[in-house]
Amino acid sequence: MFELKPMINALLRSKVGAVLLLVQIAITLAIVSNAAFMISDRLTYLNQETGYEENAIFSFGVSTFDTDINLVAQYAQDERDLRAIDGVIDAAMVNWTPLSGSGSSSSVHKVPNPEIGTGVRAAYFITNEHVLNALGAKLIEGRNFYPEEVVHADNFDRLPNTTIVTKDFAQEMFPDESALGKMVYQGPEGVEIIGIIDTIKGPWLKDSSPSNVVIFPFNYAQPRTEFIVRTEPDRRAEVMAQVEEILLKSEPGRVIYGIQGLDENKASYMARDTLVMRMLIVLIAVLVLVTALGIFGLTLFNISKRTKQIGTRRALGARKSAIVRYFLIENVLVASVGLTIGAMLSVVLGQQLMKVFSLPSLSMTFVLVSAAFMLIMSIIAAWGPALRAANVPPSVATRSI
Template sequence: MSELKPMINALLRSKIGAVLLLVQVAITLAIVSNAAFMISDRLAYLNQPTGYDESAIFSFRVNNFDPDINLVQQYALDEQAIRSLDGVVDVAMTNWVPLSGSGDSSSMHTSPPPEMGRGVRAAYQLTSDSALNTLGATLIAGRNFRADEVVHSDNRDNLPTTAIVTKDLAEEMFPDEPALGKTVYQGQGALKIIGVIDTIKGPWLDDSRPANVIFFPFNYADSRAEFIVRTEPHKRAQIMAQIEELLLNSESQRVIYRIEGLDESKAAYMARDRLVMRMLIVLIVVLVLVTALGIFGLTLFNISKRTKQIGTRRALGARRSAIVRYFLVENALVASVGIVLGAGLAMLLGQQLMTVFSLPSLSWTFVLASATFMLIMSLIAAWAPAQRAANIEPSIATRSI
């Protein structure tokens, strides 16, 4: 284009403003592309399927203070009382609540000590034969626990001998053969896999293997217990309101607390991630606005310095569209150089974030999308000043000659 050379010469004569804008575009692109990638990653994390009907499940905790109470019998009575409520599908005692950010995990091995074999970390849930129905888990192989396989005890000496695993854990532990019927080892304990269920997530959604879960048929009767309840649709709130009175009528020397839906537990667990995502959105908006204002201001500055030049071109027959095109191309030229530098800076920043914060590697898709957005934004920001330049009348512009 014949106008490129005078554009470059004009920019070189006022290179400080052009260089500052170029640097601003580069830094904005680097930050925006990485921030957008992090937002996309957080959205995928926040919206990942969990395998639960979160709106139909709730949990609560019980703290018992009566030293003479038989906890095994009392918890059995509690489950029976809850099941009798209209709208309750099932209830199970457990050692942790899914999606809550708090739970227990251990390494599961394919061979006993000292060989150990393949070792895989998994969240383990101590529960009963009602757990799968309570959680809405789907068996894809094998069977559920039988009632006689469930150990009800207030000590950990009498351990179970069977287990149910998620398909994710089964495939990682036994990648080349079916896991059903195999034996896994937790320390000195040997557990035969009698069932495999479809994917459900454990307590930590940000874990590298959130769907590695193993169920032990062990109801550990401690003074503090946790229960999970599944209800019929639209009856959860009603049943949650009845729980405290129902259990205190059975045994008054205890406290019932943290009665909350599974979706509420998940929201509390993910609150920090949602806050980070909102902060990144605000950061992107602020940076883009500041850069747009920088482009707008530089274009206005260039126009004010070139009023006589613009008027002379208009007097020589330049059309308004040619003046607009000139300033748009000039800004696109500066923005393009900044975008090229910013793309390299974005990948470098992405590598640092991946190393320091263990984030996934930045995709070029986000860099290209951000670059396209920045180029369009620069043209939009320069459009109004360019229109103003095009409206300069030759007679006014040349009056100072």
């Protein structure tokens, strides 16, 4: 009952079904292992630390159409009004919202006239001294901006001469020394790094360096701008409901729009990746189910073709457990060949996905775990038909003789 030769001979007599199942198992393993790896990669991306207290921060935009409004004075008043709301920790005007997929970035250099390609790419805030508290950013070296260092203007005639950067940017820009006190250049004029903050993410989490963020003390007043507000975590919704009414009291000739929590901004930005991950999960479930049904059907088919053979073995004294083991081992034999071929296909498919979609290299751990899972699944799928075969009575061997 444990000899492989009778099993192989039996499979060869119905080789079309066995080959089709073998191919199905191989293709399923190739797709499942790569899909599982992609899901793991997406989960790591979706669950990455952003450096923000997302459920306590919200943002919104302001569009002003009246050209007679003094925007510098108006936005300063808006910030004071926002900070006066009960439950607000701090607020700041910014040029973009973190984790939103929309922002500003530029190359920052060590020298004023750099060679092409020598800079470090970073997202940059233009804002004021309140932004660190509004974002909940932790200062780990140096100091915050002094109020007098912040440039409040509606043009670029005067620019700031200081900056605060994230530790990730500082390490990439100055890998072998402290960045504090160093001069960096976004244009011909240099700015001094006066502070370094712990990791916060910029607007693009898919960026190659999403934690490279530079902050300039420049409150640039333009007709369309954004505000970041941090509240006590359990009072954000309450504060959000008051913002529009309070700001329109001081100047009704404008539009307040897009009042949204930072976690909601992040969810909107990641919606496509979340959808892809869910589709991959459904794909895995469907493929595994179809393969399990294929194994179940082939085992039933083999049993129906070998009913007399099973009855004869039962008449000769074979136990039910031996019959069950026979079909399970036969199934494992087919599955093992399919999984071996599938493992090779997994590697090939992973290499192609890496080239086309810039995915990381497929880890063999996912191939091995997927193969083990499918082997267990194939045994479970064949278990029911094998039990049915074991219940074939010995009298079947004497029928039609």
